[in-house]
Amino acid sequence: MSQPHPHRRPVGRARVWAAAVTALMVLLLAVMAGIAVPGLIGTLSAVALPWLWLPAALVIVGGFWWWRRRWIALLPALVWIVATASSLTWFPPAALDGDGVIVAASQNVEAGSGTAAESAAALIDRGADLIALTELDAQSRDDAIGALEDSHPYRYVVGTVGLWSTSPIIDAEALDLGLGWQRALRAEIESPAGPISVYVVHAASFRPGVQDERDAMLTALGDLIAADDHDRILALGDFNAAGADPVLAGIRSRLAEPGQSSFGFGFTWPANLPSARIDHIFQRGFDAGGAETLRAGASDHLAVLVALRFRS
Template sequence: MPGAPGEAPRAVRAARAIAVAAGLLTLVLVGHRLLPGELGFLVETALVWLGMLVLPLLAWAAVARSRGGATVALVPAVVWALLFVPAVVPLTWTAADPVTGRQLVVASQNVAAGARTAGDSASSLAAGGAQVIGLQELTASARRDAADVLRESHPHSYTVGTVGLWSAYPIENARPLELRLGWRRALRADVVTPSGTVRVYVVHAASARVGAHGERDAMLEALARVVAADDSERIVLVGDLNAVSTDRALSGLHDELDEPNLGSGGVLRTWPTTLPLLGLDHVMGRGVEFTDRESLVVGEGDHLATRTTLNL
């Protein structure tokens, strides 16, 4: 077991215990997809934060004055970095240069049914330059409020169930998507921009809790099949998917679509607004180049909004 030559027995014992803990943490990081059922759901939801467990291991090694313990504690830190650093580097480091006249700004937010600030959210997103806006968790009054403030700037719209799409450009071929739920929480439509048509999906996945995420899993699986069969040249998908990027339920969508990092970098966090911990709200695409992405506070809902700029 780890232990540097000359270390005291206490330090050697600590190094051995730290090695066991670090080994288990490393196995979870690498093999989380093998964890069954609810354990897998919980671990994958919190996976990006498990790297923080390295800190108490390093503190333990420092207190025990164990160089061997400190060394093995760094193993899961390296594994975490290999897994997550590519997803947290700023998009601005790798994004293509903006193309004047061929850009599209797309925004999305779960406006929260009880917040009653859908109009404020829609107004802020429009003022921020979004030409295409997708909103989720719309009530009848929220739908009217959003439509009222967007009537002039975004005269083209399509809503179904609790989701809606507003656009400054014409909308064609709009249709609802049931996605095995029996009710409608998703739509797709073609937005006809001056630089060509973009197929836009707006989605609000079913809720996900421990022991109660089967409907969400089925919906995301069905959505992935719909997207896989979609031969549109350009696709942009936005919405509250009720899943973090490491959740296995999103693997089918990630096989079909690319998801950009945040423009300024860092871990994607969109929920809850007061202390964001989980990145439940996504933007993905195919056939487009993302040049910027940010999360921002608009309205008084419990989700941050997403605003994305892309080249067509």
Template sequence: MSVQTASAPPRQRKPRRLLRWQRQLRALVLLGALLSTLLMVFHSRVPDFMGLALLVDNAAPWLGLAAPVLLLAALISKSRGAVAFALVPALVWLAGFGAAIVPLSWTAPAASAHTLTVSSQNIKAGTGAAAESARELARGGSDVIALQELDAGSGQDVTAALNADYPHHFVVGTVGVWSKYPLSQSQPLDLGLGWKRALTTQIDTEAGSIRLYAVHAASARPNDHGNRDEMLAQLAATLRADTSHSVIAVGDFNATSADRSFSSLTETLDEPNQDAGLFGFTWPREPFGFMRLDHVLQRGLDVTSNTVVPAGESDHLAVRATVNLPDS
């Protein structure tokens, strides 16, 4: 007769308890993930107290950098929950800003037989290099050149430098436009400031007309951005009232795409992505840019290219976009 011996049930492994420092690190990861996520989602609702709103809005795209730091800390803590929480800000950043960094070259339409290339730069007053910037932008294939922060005499210098190929121009205060094509219906815009820092004109080409706005918004600082906000609000209202089918607005808006005051503009105009992707930061030029203050916005046009380029001695990079003309 055989005797069967019951085998002992397998021992269940007890979950390993985290050490105190690991629990503390996990708590920091959870807090960091929650804070960065909330700021990315609700940055435009942060109260404008002591300039906090401007700082948070402009920092919003950079908050995605918290994701890899939090993930590394979560892995060090050896907490699965911390790892899961660390992934949340990464997903939120992709949802909020990911579409803006996709290269335009992936989806841009082919250039037609008739295109228009528009360039714009804040040339930085006092450098004496306005004509140099204009010549470099002209050599880059621009059909229309818009410059901001012109100082005494620099407008005349640009006109003299470009006169042979850009015989049409319109200058208002510190903002000017030079064009290969005729300009019509040109007028200054004060946009609530009481002095002129913007203009509008119509570019008349053989393949249709385009309404152009060139803008140099007032400066924005944490505790002093009211004039800029008013300019952008009035510009947005002007654009909404403009019945032109094809519209381009360029210039130094002194606002990033994440700025709550800039959002009123993107409700009526679109900002194309960069040819090679990413955000296309324009300021400062050196040692590296971390804000896009200069923009090309459009309505009713197919954008085939959009990029930033250096020109002259400005602390801003220039923006340059090419569109298919309306009737091409």
């Protein structure tokens, strides 16, 4: 009497599925490798990078089901973890409080939203000592000045950017970063623990195929930071670039971006359905607590806020 055969998947179907999973893995690895390529490819790869966890998970499931060498299915996930390590933190740092701690905040207030005063009030309520506002127009500039004049008496505002501080601003200058008009500034803050060199930037917008102005600005900013010999430096604002974007390499080589205070990617735009982190706070010379994103006013960007302890 013939013995029943165990159920087997049809060989042809198995090959099709194995080939599909293999193709997906190759595509994933190509996108991840793209973050090393300057220009449009690197920018788009950096934006897509945080979202690749889902197709990587599908490769793991499909590979374990259809491949004999199942360990290969883990390769995209391992590469993804390495690729995101520079811009994402999965082990949030401890909260900071007490003496020697300042809180820095950055918010693109969205010109025309009419809520710059609300944004400023929200950041005041969170204890921000340094507040950088970008995409200022004439009305939002006036509204922010009025909202912050009592709590943050020191300010420097130029073009579309402004910096407000509870400590004196002893030196400041406008920066055009090669654009020919002012979308950035540098200021020196005389804090109780010593001077802080602060850069605020509102990078030119990124549009596929039209990114030369943004790239020129961020490259020039990286060069300025590389030449800055201050022990403590902050660079904050709307960079219009995801954390792993190769155009930020010059900045990331000198400054570090604090990890998030909670598990996640810290997306800042668009505010109603955040899907990319294009607003950043980079620092040197501090011990950083966990960064937070929060709704401040009706802007299309979330604000970023981080506590920093002076490093001796």
